[in-house]
Amino acid sequence: MEKQGRVDCPALPPGWKKEEVIRKSGLSAGKSDVYYFSPTGKKFRSKPQLARYLGNAVDLSCFDFRTGKMMPSKLQKNKQRLRGDAMQANKGKPDLNTALPIRQTASIFKQPVTKVTNHPDNKVRADPQRLAEQPRQLxxxxxxxxxxxxxxxxxxxxxxxxxxxxxxxxxxxxxxxxxxxxxxxxxxxxxxxxxxxxxxxxxxxxxxLNSSQPLCKAFLVTDDDIRKQEERVRRVRKKLEEALLANEPATGSKGHEDE
Incomplete structure (x- = not known):
């Protein structure tokens, strides 16, 4: 390998040196490796090593390891890439599945298959077994x-x-x-x-057990139960109306003060 002389790196703190080594043999002949040396002589072979050593002392987000220069355009590209990744992640639809934790038992019986084409003589037949609800766990x-x-x-x-x-x-x-x-x-x-x-x-x-009904004894909803529930709903709505009306004057006075 052919070593070039170490040169100062103005993008890093004073005392830091940069060295480029050109490969002389092998399949990668002609290519070069870049190293950085701290003021104490410690050698760094990659940008992650450099970032771990410097910590928060130097922002290396737009630092180009090969040229040793700060490149704002590189930082802008990284921001655009991160923004694009965030937009792709946000495209996923939220899970609004309200399915209950019920174990569904798959059918083990053979079911007929109907081939459907655009031929006018063909008829589409519905499979009643597929429309029926799957049995639930007891x-x-x-x-x-x-x-x-x-x-x-x-x-x-x-x-x-x-x-x-x-x-x-x-x-x-x-x-x-x-x-x-x-x-x-x-x-x-x-x-x-x-x-x-x-x-x-x-x-x-x-x-x-009737699996289509909940695990409770038979009950009967009477007219009196319906009237009590309607009265309860009316009282709750009345409280909500009073709370909204009580909040309106305070909101209005605040609006005048802001003006």
Whole structure:
């Protein structure tokens, strides 16, 4: 290798030297290696080594290791590349999947396949097996145990109180899990929620359980229950209206002060 003399590097602190070594033999003959030497004589072979040694003393974000010069255009290219990477990452859609933690059992039976083309004589046939809901794991509601909602401060929100008519059935451990099971049935179910109508389910839910209904005893919503709920909603809306009206004068006066 042919070594050139060490020269000062003005882009680095005083006392730093740069040396370029040209390869004389081998497949890489003619190419050169660049090294930097600290005032104490320590040798650095790459920009990461240099950055680790200097730390925050020198900003090497636009430093070109081969030429030994600060190149603002290089910094601008890095910023554009990082901005492009951030935009690509933000393009991903948020996960809004509200699927419940239910184990779905895949069908093991052979299903017919219909080839569909644009020929006018062909008819599109729907497979009833594919339209039917997949069977669920028995007592899957137990997976909802321990799940709770939290506010922005990570404080667990207080669970709603269930009406006295709703009573758990089977291995449902508490009212909180039962509430989640009923809410899940309202969210994903397509049939009215009535609970387990069959009295045999109370004796042996593993055999007589209606999987389309939550694990609770049969209950009946009366007209009085509906009236009480409507009155409760009316009171909450009234409180919200009063809170909004109470906030309007303060907002208006603040606006006048800003003017």
């Amino acid at each position: 007592f899957w509601e137990k997976r909802l145990r321990g799940l709770s909602a939290s506010d922005v401060g990570q404080e667990i929100l207080k669970a709603m109180e269930l009406p006295k008519g709703l009573q758990a059935l089977g291995p449902v451990p508490d009212d909180v899990t039962l509430l989640s099971a009923v809410a899940s049935a309202l969210h994903v179910g397509s049939v009215p929620v009535t609970g387990q109508i069959s009295s045999a389910a109370e004796k042996n839910p593993s055999v007589w």
